[in-house]
């Protein structure tokens with residue numbers, strides 16, 4: 539008798555733990571729609587909440603016909619709609635914001651996206667301060683520090699729960715290497731560290747199966763400026779959306795798996811990191827082991843060669859400026 543109820547209780551608490559509400563802010567956009575589709579197909583997601591300043595309920599109605607178990611709800615573009623979309627969320631993904639056009643850098647998006655991310659971070663701080671926040675909106679090097687400052691100003695900052703999504707950089711690196719080597723990209727595990735724009739993206743080929751690639755300037759450039767390739771090809775119609783949706787869904791899946799107690803899950807991600815704080819760089823992307831509370835362990839960069847040392851130096855210079863810009867923005871524009 540005791541055994542039965544004990545087992546029942548355990549079963550109940552296990553299933554309760556595995557109820558995962560995931561919220562997408564910017565769900566009707568180029569990334570938001572395919573990302574939401576992939577999340578609808580993920581059995582770990584039990585409730586999918588979609589919010590956008592336009593079109594959230596329509597995307598939700600469409601996805602809600604897909605015959606997977608999760609529920610999907612779209613929320614009205616009002617403060618109450620946003621709060622309800624966020625309440626109880628375990629993971630929040632933020633692809634809200636404008637994308638680049640040819641000729642622009644990610645930093646050129648700052649003026650528009652900084653306030654969008656600031657305001658959404660405020661809503662998260664109020665309605666789901668415990669959620670794990672995955673920031674996709676560019677410039678990631680600045681939007682992540684913006685979120686941190688907003689959370690700090692509300693007294694709810696937990697550095698273990700804030701992530702800049704840099705997954706696309708490792709996705710690209712493994713794909714590009716596989717094209718050169720004629721291999722399966724699934725077998726190409728390339729570490730990419732730093733940030734998410736231009737020279738702040740530092741691929742570490744010396745640590746891969748093909749250390750000789752660390753002197754391949756063309757390949758390094760392709761990884762650092764892979765986003766530009768897509769912006770150019772889309773010719774004014776935006777930037778990477780489908781590959782980004784895949785990368786965002788992979789990151790969300792890893793965070794959920796770790797949240798459900800799976801061990802040894804490592805993703806590269808841009809987090810509040812001790813690695814280069816002595817250089818004035820408070821956020822840095824390196825391999826991060828994920829756990830139930832978010833960040834479990836931040837791995838150091840490890841052994842790198844002379845060329846990579848040089849790239850890392852250039853990265854730190856730009857990263858420091860990008861981070862400071864985000865911090866200064868919130869100080870000067872705290873918003874409502």
Ligand SMILES: NC(=O)C1=CN([C@@H]2O[C@H](COP(=O)(O)OP(=O)(O)OC[C@H]3O[C@@H](n4cnc5c(N)ncnc54)[C@H](O)[C@@H]3O)[C@@H](O)[C@H]2O)C=CC1
Pocket residue numbers: 563564565566567568569570589590591592633634635636637638647651654658673674675676677678703704705706707734776777778779782
């Ligand atoms: N981290 C990464 O690796 C990558 C980041 N990005 C970034 O992701 C962002 C989104 O890109 P796309 O989806 O292509 O743009 P998009 O313009 O197609 O979609 C953005 C969506 O955000 C919505 N939105 C705008 N303000 C909002 C607000 N305050 N609240 C809720 N929703 C809001 C818009 O209505 C729109 O539906 C851009 O900043 C882009 O640069 C893009 C690719 C890769």
Ligand SMILES: O=C([O-])CC(=O)C(=O)O
Pocket residue numbers: 637638644676706764765766768769777778
């Ligand atoms: O390049 C852009 O603007 C979008 C982005 O972050 C990427 O594709 O990596």
